[in-house]
Amino acid sequence: xxxxFYSPDRVWQVVAYxxxxxxxxxxxxxxxxxxxxFASRGCAGCHRVAGQGGRSGPDLTQIGSSRSVRHxxxxxxxxxxxxxxxxxxVTARGEDGRPVNGFLMNEDTYTVQLFDDVGNLRSLSKxxxxxxxxxxxxxxxxxxxxxxxxxxxxxxYLGSLRRPGGVR
Amino acid sequence: xxxxxxxxxxxxxxxxxxxxxxxxLRADREPANWMxxxxxxxxxxxSTLDQINxxxxxxxxxxxxHQMPTTHMVExxxxxxxxxxxxxxxxxxxxxxxxxxxxxxxxxxxxxPGRINVCCGQVNRGVAVLGNRVFVGTVDAHLVxxxxxxxxxxxxxxxxxxxxxxxxxxxxxxxxxxxxxGIAGGEYGIRxxxxxxxxxxxxxxxxxxxxxxPGEAGHDTWKGDAWKQGGGSTWVTGxxxxxxxxxxxxxxxxxxxxxxxxxxxxxxxxxxxxxLDADTGKLKWHFQFVPHDVHDWDAVQVPVLVExxxxxxxxxxxxxxxxxxxxxVLDRETGKFLLGKPFATQTWAKGLDANGRPIRLPNxxxxxxxxxxxxxxxxxxxxxSPSYNPLTKLLYLSTWENRxxxxxxxxEHTPGNRYIGSVPLIDLPDDPGHGAIRALNPATGxxxxxxxxxxxxxxxxxTTAGKVLFGGSDEGxxxxxxxxxxxxxxxxYCGGIIRANGVTYQSKGKQVVAIAAGNSIFTFxxx
Numbered sequence: 001x002x003x004x005f006y007s008p009d010r011v012w013q014v015v016a017y018x019x020x021x022x023x024x025x026x027x028x029x030x031x032x033x034x035x036x037x038f039a040s041r042g043c044a045g046c047h048r049v050a051g052q053g054g055r056s057g058p059d060l061t062q063i064g065s066s067r068s069v070r071h072x073x074x075x076x077x078x079x080x081x082x083x084x085x086x087x088x089x090v091t092a093r094g095e096d097g098r099p100v101n102g103f104l105m106n107e108d109t110y111t112v113q114l115f116d117d118v119g120n121l122r123s124l125s126k127x128x129x130x131x132x133x134x135x136x137x138x139x140x141x142x143x144x145x146x147x148x149x150x151x152x153x154x155x156x157y158l159g160s161l162r163r164p165g166g167v168r
Numbered sequence: 169x170x171x172x173x174x175x176x177x178x179x180x181x182x183x184x185x186x187x188x189x190x191x192x193l194r195a196d197r198e199p200a201n202w203m204x205x206x207x208x209x210x211x212x213x214x215s216t217l218d219q220i221n222x223x224x225x226x227x228x229x230x231x232x233x234h235q236m237p238t239t240h241m242v243e244x245x246x247x248x249x250x251x252x253x254x255x256x257x258x259x260x261x262x263x264x265x266x267x268x269x270x271x272x273x274x275x276x277x278x279x280x281p282g283r284i285n286v287c288c289g290q291v292n293r294g295v296a297v298l299g300n301r302v303f304v305g306t307v308d309a310h311l312v313x314x315x316x317x318x319x320x321x322x323x324x325x326x327x328x329x330x331x332x333x334x335x336x337x338x339x340x341x342x343x344x345x346x347x348x349x350g351i352a353g354g355e356y357g358i359r360x361x362x363x364x365x366x367x368x369x370x371x372x373x374x375x376x377x378x379x380x381x382p383g384e385a386g387h388d389t390w391k392g393d394a395w396k397q398g399g400g401s402t403w404v405t406g407x408x409x410x411x412x413x414x415x416x417x418x419x420x421x422x423x424x425x426x427x428x429x430x431x432x433x434x435x436x437x438x439x440x441x442x443x444l445d446a447d448t449g450k451l452k453w454h455f456q457f458v459p460h461d462v463h464d465w466d467a468v469q470v471p472v473l474v475e476x477x478x479x480x481x482x483x484x485x486x487x488x489x490x491x492x493x494x495x496x497v498l499d500r501e502t503g504k505f506l507l508g509k510p511f512a513t514q515t516w517a518k519g520l521d522a523n524g525r526p527i528r529l530p531n532x533x534x535x536x537x538x539x540x541x542x543x544x545x546x547x548x549x550x551x552x553s554p555s556y557n558p559l560t561k562l563l564y565l566s567t568w569e570n571r572x573x574x575x576x577x578x579x580e581h582t583p584g585n586r587y588i589g590s591v592p593l594i595d596l597p598d599d600p601g602h603g604a605i606r607a608l609n610p611a612t613g614x615x616x617x618x619x620x621x622x623x624x625x626x627x628x629x630x631t632t633a634g635k636v637l638f639g640g641s642d643e644g645x646x647x648x649x650x651x652x653x654x655x656x657x658x659x660x661y662c663g664g665i666i667r668a669n670g671v672t673y674q675s676k677g678k679q680v681v682a683i684a685a686g687n688s689i690f691t692f693x694x695x
Contacts, residue, residue, distance in 0.1 A: 007237070010277075042567035048315070051322040051368075105273045106599030113266055113273050121252055121317060154623050163324070 010086065016066045025069040027150065027156035034157025037150055039065070046140070049161060055119060055141060058087065065160040072158045076151065089139060091122060093131040098152035100124065104134055125145045187249055187297045187640075189344045193410055200382045200674035202248040205294055205339040206553060207671065210473040213406035213555040219232070219679040224694055225648045225657040231680060231691040232270035234263075239565035241667055243626075243686040245294040246340060247302075248673040252296065252316075252586065253556070253682070255689055256339075260291035260306035262314060270691065274309030274319035280308050285584055287355035291407070291516040293551075294339030296347060298367050303347050305336025311349055311365060325370035332583040333358050338403045343415060343446045343518045346373055350402030354466070357587035360400030364449060374449030378419045378437050380404060385451070386436035397581045399423030400438050403550075404551045406467040409500060414443045415454060416486060416500070418467035425464040426534045427589025429578045434459035438529070439467045441488060443503060445616055453503030457490045460524065462533050463493040463516070463541075463574060464592075468541055468551045472563060473500060474610070487610050488494050489565050494520065495613045509613030511606060512548035512567045515541045530622055533578035534590065544572035544601065545594045546624070553628030553669040560651050562607045562616055564637055568623040572602030602667040605629060605639045607654060617654035619647075627683070628669035640666030646683050646690065659660035662690050 006014070038044065044053035047060045063072070074081050088104040090112065102116035112132070113123045126132060143151065187203060195201070195208045199216045206213050213370030220228065221525040233494060240258035247254045253267040260278040265271065282288055284307050296303045301322060303315040310332040313322040327349065328334030333356020341348040354360065362380040365371065378400030380386040390398060398424045424430055444451055450659045458465050472487040483498035492650035493514030505524030517526040530539055533651040542548075548568055554646040555564045577590030595601065603621040608614065619639070627640030635651045646666060647659035664686015675693075682691045 020600050048318075048320060051315070053314070055318055059315065059318060061321060105389075106271055108271065111266075113270050113271050115273075115317065119317065121264070121266075123251075123269055123273075125272060 011105055013066070027069050027152065027154035027159045029152030031153070031156040031160040034153035034155070037154050038157055043066070043119070055115065058084070060158060062161060062163050062164040067158075069155055069159055072155045073151065076146075076154065077142060077144040079140040079142055081140045084134055087138060089135040089137065091131070092129050095128050095130060097130065117145045143144070176566070186307060189342065190522070192342055194675040196446045196556060196580065196602070200637070201670040202246065203249065203297065205245055205296070205341060205405040206274040206470055209408040209410060210556075211470045212472060213558075213628065214557055214632065215630070215632045215667065216631040216679040217672055217674065219376075219680045220636055220681065220694060221630065222636060222650050223310065224656060225634070225636050227615070227657050228660070228678070228692045229695055230649065230653045230660065231693040232264055233691070234689040236689075238687055239627060241289045241291050241665070242440040242687055243291045243293050243337075243668050244684050245691065246671050246682050247297055248671065248682075249297055251675065253689075254295050254302055254316075256292040256294055256304060257457075258310075258525055259284070260292055261304060262295055262304050262319065263598065264319060265314070265438045265689075266451045267673060267680070270689070276304070276312075276314050276319040276321070278306050278312070281330065281670045283296055284308055284330060284335065285356050286335045286352065287586075288396065289514055291337050293337060296342045298342045298347070299368060303340045303367070304340070305338060305340060307335045307351055307577065309312050309336055309351070309462065310333040310338065311340070311347065311370060311372060313367070315400070316605070321368040326363070327356075327363065327372075327496070329384070332356070333585075334499055340634075341405050341408065341415075343408050346446065348415060349433040350404070350406075350417065352401045352403040352632060354399040354423055355425065355580045355586055355588050356584065357397030357399065357423040358401065359398060360402055360420065362402045362415075362444065362449070376444055376449045376451065378442070380436060389434040391432045397587060398431060398435065398438070401466070401468075404470060407471040407473050409473055410447065412484070414447045414500070414503065415444050415446050416441060416471045416473065418469055418471065420466035420468050421461055424581075424587045424589035426462055426574060426592060427579065428460055428462040428533070432460075435461070435613055438463055441467055441498065442469060443500075443504070444593060454506065455496075455498050455503045455524065457488075457494070457496065460490055462576075462681040463492075464545055467491070469549065470553050471667045472554055474556060474557045474609070478506060485530045488565050489549050489553075489563070489608070491543070491550055492516070492526070493543045493548035494546065495608055495610075497526065497610065498683060503676055507613060511565065511608055511613065511615065513542040513569055514548065517569070534574035534592070536576055538573040538575045538593065540571055540573050540596075542571045543568060545574070546570070546591050550626070552626055554668070555629045555631040556610075557635070557651055558631060559630040559635060560607075561610070562651070563610045564631060564651070565606050566627060566629055567604050567606050569603070571596065571599075597685065600624075602623050603623040605637065605649065606650070606655070619649050619654045619656065626665070626667035630672060630681070632672060637638055638670045640668070640670070640685065642666065644685060646670070646692070660690075660692065662688070
């Protein structure tokens with residue numbers, strides 16, 4: 001097979017598709033209870049569903065269409081296991097000494113684009129930075145200690161977040 | 169507590185960056201941004217920026233280039249808001265770029281079905297913005313709302329059945345609290361419309377049928393069932409007259425294009441300017457440029473709205489250089505015809521009567537053997553934008569000098585398949601014609617100057633307070649000319665066909681000009 005020169009996004013789409021073929025597991029929990037937990041546990045502080053919630057974590061509006069049950073469970077119990085580049089954490093300090101922190105959106109030799117911690121899109125020139133570091137860790141805490149039933153309910157809820165019908 | 173503070177800060181920052189309908193209404197006061205398709209509701213594609221002027225334009229250099237991973241034609245007109253540039257990548261993707269460096273923040277990739285019916289390429293002409301949302305139409309006839317900060321899908325609604333030939337290629341227009349959206353598919357026997365949608369939900373608020381059905385005004389201009397597949401697409405972004413609360417938009421050709429036998433009558437509102445109440449979608453007036461069109465001369469041009477003296481008094485006017493080769497001036501309050509004059513070679517009409525109705529010459533309709541007339545099938549101008557400059561008071565156009573052989577054939581309508589009634593010969597092999605940028609005096613329709621082009625341009629024009637006009641060629645050159653004289657100031661070969669409209673904005677206080685060329689966005693600035 002020849003190599004495929006896909007963008008990281010597209011590679012992940014292929015990976016997600018292949019994983020979906022292997023994982024036909026049906027969620028055990030109750031999606032309605034999971035939705036209530038999602039609200040009460042403060043998940044929406046960082047995650048958006050249908051335009052409601054924060055932007056500090058992945059938008060989950062259609063997460064059930066692209067992630068298997070196993071992946072969703074692992075994302076909550078071991079968030080560092082699979083952190084997409086878009087959610088790597090940038091810690092930088094400008095020439096004026098002011099800190100600039102946020103999530104990495106894009107990067108090249110000379111510049112870095114990030115979603116900063118006050119919700120702005122920022123593009124920084126690297127030569128102008130006093131400090132610059134990228135942590136490939138998730139900012140989400142682990143929910144491994146949640147009761148198993150609650151975890152199942154949350155997974156069921158996330159799995160139910162899918163594209164509406166039609167060709168899409 | 170700290171978390172609450174952070175969330176509040178985020179909310180405050182987001183609020184500052186939001187595009188409000190008030191900002192859109194006063195877009196001319198924010199020349200650092202380019203917030204709507206034509207740069208403002210008046211359809212001028214004009215900027216008050218003057219840092220780039222006739223003296224220094226020859227020094228323009230490439231600032232950055234964004235290459236798109238696409239093999240489709242790029243027709244996008246960028247939107248720039250507070251340092252972020254939003255462009256569509258055909259077929260229906262969206263990217264957010266740093267307007268200073270061209271580096272990408274996010275990309276929305278639209279998944280599409282395998283077979284899409286689009287007559288002239290799977291293209292897209294741009295996005296609209298409101299609040300923290302970006303709106304894009306798709307070639308499978310959806311309207312999608314994206315989070316402006318992340319590109320995440322907020323909602324995605326189907327506006328028509330793509331399998332029946334409907335598609336969206338137009339850049340939506342935000343008017344107050346509505347997303348105005350047109351439809352394409354005039355070569356597939358659609359029944360066209362102009363719609364308004366809720367920005368928060370994608371719920372449709374109103375629809376104006378461009379082919380009136382039974383009981384709707386204008387239905388008597390159709391016979392039998394021809395109206396059901398009568399065409400009338402709305403695939404170029406219109407303008408908005410806030411004082412009258414009127415959306416003014418152009419309507420495309422009737423179906424089938426080149427055989428009118430199955431649709432006797434004037435076929436309203438084909439090839440017309442329509443003026444709709446923005447709140448209700450009710451028709452206030454219309455003006456039909458080509459009754460019973462059999463040449464595919466859509467009214468898919470950007471209406472140019474100007475207040476100017478006319479016969480001794482100040483009037484609200486519409487300037488409209490139409491695909492049929494005539495330049496028109498209409499009264500914007502009534503739709504009344506005021507002036508019509510050819511701006512390019514035309515051999516199909518003796519002139520226009522007192523109401524602006526064309527006086528057709530004999531033997532101009534398509535025949536099985538073919539009839540050769542000016543302008544050609546693609547018209548004397550087309551969808552690419554004109555520009556009006558309030559300093560020179562001139563209207564600028566990309567124009568074609570070209571003729572076609574129009575043929576007529578029989579064709580049955582089947583949903584989702586072409587319904588055009590023959591295939592014309594667009595370009596004569598031994599005489600493909602040429603193009604030009606022309607400046608017209610809109611008070612008289614007289615030509616003031618022209619900048620000749622070897623080939624026929626598909627690029628719109630942009631003018632600025634620096635009295636510079638930017639235009640592009642099919643050969644791949646983007647150029648600047650003196651808006652008063654047409655004298656060339658600067659040119660840059662971009663290495664790919666330019667079929668798009670340019671915009672200008674400021675980044676870090678310096679004026680930038682942007683245009684799609686080939687499969688890339690090119691930006692230019694002074695050193």
